[in-house]
Amino acid sequence: MPRGLIVARGGFIALVGWVMGVALQLQQPVLWALSSYRALLLAGALALAGMVLTRRWLAAMCTALLAGVLIGAGLTGLRAVHFAADALNPALQGQDIEVTGRIASLPQASAQGERFDFEVESARRGGGTVTLPPRLQLGWYGESGTGSPGLRAGERWRFTVRLRSPHGNFNPQGFDRERWLWEKGIQATGYVRNGPRDPVPERLGATWWHPLDSLRQSVSERIGERVASDPRSAGVLAALVVGDQSAIVGLGKRVVR
Incomplete structure (x- = not known):
């Protein structure tokens, strides 16, 4: 042949x-x-x-x-x-770690604060450098419902976080959160420490990184401004146009991206 x-x-x-x-x-x-x-x-x-x-x-x-x-x-x-090989060191779980990096996704807002992906540039603990997974998923929750300061995709920040390895329920035929995070390249989740005794989070400025997420956020905000009289419809439009499902309000059951 x-x-x-x-x-x-x-x-x-x-x-x-x-x-x-x-x-x-x-x-x-x-x-x-x-x-x-x-x-x-x-x-x-x-x-x-x-x-x-x-x-x-x-x-x-x-x-x-x-x-x-x-x-x-x-x-x-x-x-x-x-x-x-980039997994979170177990010794760093639950510890206060100062991280510097960029908001790497469209922040997802809720009544308690915001959730977002974060790309780590550097990390320190106790005066020394530590190694973290390159991409984290963080929540920024305000006291008494004040929420975060209005994060924007592409911004650089320095703040203190507490992390843990991804966990999820192991239910047959159910949503596999650990696999979902794995597919997104996320190997640690956590939250920003912003209490009265914690170091003050520092916004280091805007960048040109993640332009698509930045554009999606701007379009979502414009939709909210134009349809301000009907937040429910504005949320649905934002979800359909740019995938900002956190903008959906008043639907009885919150949609999680």
């Missing part, structure tokens, strides 16, 4: 194998060592080269399937290991 046809059909079979490899790796209860996934990738590359070189149809297709499985499992595991 012509080599070009073998390569073309072998590529499709390799894609099928890649999906199988990803599915198999996702069944692992515990991640392997980084070297194991590198070995899988190397073996997959060698199998792929063997598929290209062979002229036997059955051998080529079997080799392509094997290559896809090895590469799919190796890449998925490699990504998971690298992501897990």
Whole structure:
């Protein structure tokens, strides 16, 4: 059989194998060592080269399937290991940590305050530098319902936070919050410390980072201003236009993004 046809059909079979490899790796209860996934990738590359070189149809297709499985499992595991390496140090859970970074999402408002994603630039505790996950999900809750100072996407801030590793209910067929946070690249959640005895949060200025979220926030605010006489309709419009579901009020059940 012509080599070009073998390569073309072998590529499709390799894609099928890649999906199988990803599915198999996702069944692992515990991640392997980084070297194991590198070995899988190397073996997959060698199998792929063997598929290209062979002229036997059955051998080529079997080799392509094997290559896809090895590469799919190796890449998925490699990504998971690298992501897990940035997990929150258990010794830092529940501790006061000073962080500097940027508001990395459209802040989600509630009656108690605001929730937002935060990209860490630096972190300190007890006068020394500490390492945190690069992306956090934080809440800023005011005393007596005062809420946060009106955060904007892209702003740089310095404040003190308390963090913990992501947790969620483990209910069959239910919402998997830990996986949702994992997909967003978030490995720690927490809140801003803004009590009378805490260091005063410091706004360091606006930036050009996260322009899309900044634009979404501006459009949501404009909608609220134009439809100020009907907050319920303004919230629905903001949710439909820019996905700002926190703007929905008076619907009986709050929608959580």
